[in-house]
Amino acid sequence: MSALLQVHGLGKRFGGFVALDGIDLEVAEGERVGLIGPNGSGKSTLVNCLCGTLANETGTVRFEGRALDGLPAHARTRLGMARSFQLPRPFVSMSVADNLKVPLLYALGSHARHLTEAQADARCAELLGLVGLVDCAHKYPRDLTQVDMRKLELARAMAAEPKLLIADEAMAGLSHSEVSDIVALLIRLNEHGTTVILIEHIMRAVMHFSQRLVVLVSGKKIADGKPDDVIRDAEVERAYLGQ
């Protein structure tokens, strides 16, 4: 397997606070990677640096062998790197269907795949079916439940047809069965060829989903390997449970 995403020596500070400290990470094509870590360990900062929302100070991010330094977020999305946000950020003045049309119009545009209106509508319906939001197509985000909002967030990321999907806590606050639904959805997506990085606190979901588990603590990567091995790692236990 070739590496889709290569992160080397990634560092980010906020003033005197070191949020990320020399992160090295490789994600192979088609892999399902779980990323865990206590609150404030730098998971979301890592996502923001990967996706171009924040600029990293040191290190490089390579996607399909191409260095992404200085590339703005929208350009990275067009290259095939999509994310969902930890707190859903829907476009509030648009209907659910129109929310999905945005990436269809903008993220796919550069792949020389210009959709006709009918094709875009069909693709919207397909995506809504995939996440189970068909009935909500014409609703506005303010009328959605928290669960549906998270599904919309995922659907919008998927609409960009990413090669790599980074799901930032897509399941926080969901019920047991809803978590299972979303995990199943992500696995299905992965089977269709999308590489997925899942950032999550719900260990049941992470353990079920991940082929590989990466642990961040205080901006440093302290473990990377098979999920069962990683959670038995002494350092990981110490980070989560204290000494």
Place this chain on the structure above:
Amino acid sequence: MRNTIFFGVSIVAALLVFALARALNNDYLFFAGYTVVQFVVLATAWNILGGYCGYVNFGTAAFFALGAYSTVFFHKTYPLPIPVLLVIAATVSGLVGLGTGYLTLRLRGAFFSIATLAMAVVLQTFVVNWNYVGGSRGAYVIRPSDLEVFGVKLPYIQYLFLIMLVLAAVSIAIARAIERSKLGYGFATIRDDELAAEASGVPTLKLKLIATTLSGALMGMAGAPLPYYIGYLEPASAFGLPYAVNSIAMPMIGGTTIWFGPLIGSLLLGTLTQIATVTISSAVNLLLVGLLLVGFVIVAPSGLVGLLQQFLRAAAPTRVDARAVGLIMFASYGFIAGLLEVVFSLAIITTSPDSIGMAVAVVGLVLAALLLVSAYGLMTLQSRSPLLATFAFALSIAIGAVHIWLDPNSSVTYRGLGIAIAVAACGWFQLRNVRQLYQPRLTDRQAVA
């Protein structure tokens, strides 16, 4: 294709307005109309950045004045026909828009607005110190008395009005075309959430630059004919506060999310301020606009269009029926009549009237308040509003009758028409299905309890 048809229709509408104004053949109409239509262009232009993208621009006057001053500059160096001056003004203001955008669009919210305000001050200082275009003394631009257009001899003011009408048609067609395009979707995502927009592949910086350039260019075009219109241009008036305030207030009051919001807002406020100029004084204009803006921001933050959409969603969710249309018409009538009543009553008060005049003015203000409140109540489905509206319209019938009785010579037709509409309205509010619409219903909280 649809955009071309719409563009054709708006041009035809503009020409019809011009033909109508010609038929009425009143010079004042052209003077007043020019100002109103100029604000249609400014409000539409402001809304491209302020309404669609959500970036509030306080520097309208700067772009507008740049257009005007580029005309002054060419008037002195090499006189050119106005259509060419429009293109030049669009280029100058568009470039300044692009530059300002590039420098300021990394700022968000209030900081962007402050930066645009600062830009206006900088440009004004620049013009004040530029002697060639008149500096702080101002510049005189003598306009020709008339002009031949396609073999027709037009008084110059009519020519200016025609140009402004066409410009308004063009800017509205542009605004509407944007709304329905990929660009419109992109603009809306910027307004809603820029981070999420970037994550969805929207190149936000590029789109914002397109918006500032386009918006600036249209504002500049609106300013280009100004020197010929007023004949004497000085920095303090060209960069004046009224342009900035009006071009914010008009879209906000009309509604910012759709092209006809700024159109409605500018026609309404523009006409109202023209009437106030004639009946009271030009100084009271900004007061009226300011009060209306405050009122709307408090009770109807999404403007008249927002109120209307909200009403239609609640009253006629599936199909627009006669009941909804009637209510909208009577509420709009009440709203406009209320505003006019305010202006006329204030006009009486400012002439320091005798006790009878004072009484008429006070009754007028009470009636105005009743009409405005009941129009708002009707649109927001307040349960007692048909009763209140009936009372307000009945009062307007009584007052209209008294006016006719006191002064049978003046404006009997208008008063009579008003009474007829008020009678129809009172009847309409008694219809059973209208009353049903306003029956109190359980709010969500009560339903839960």
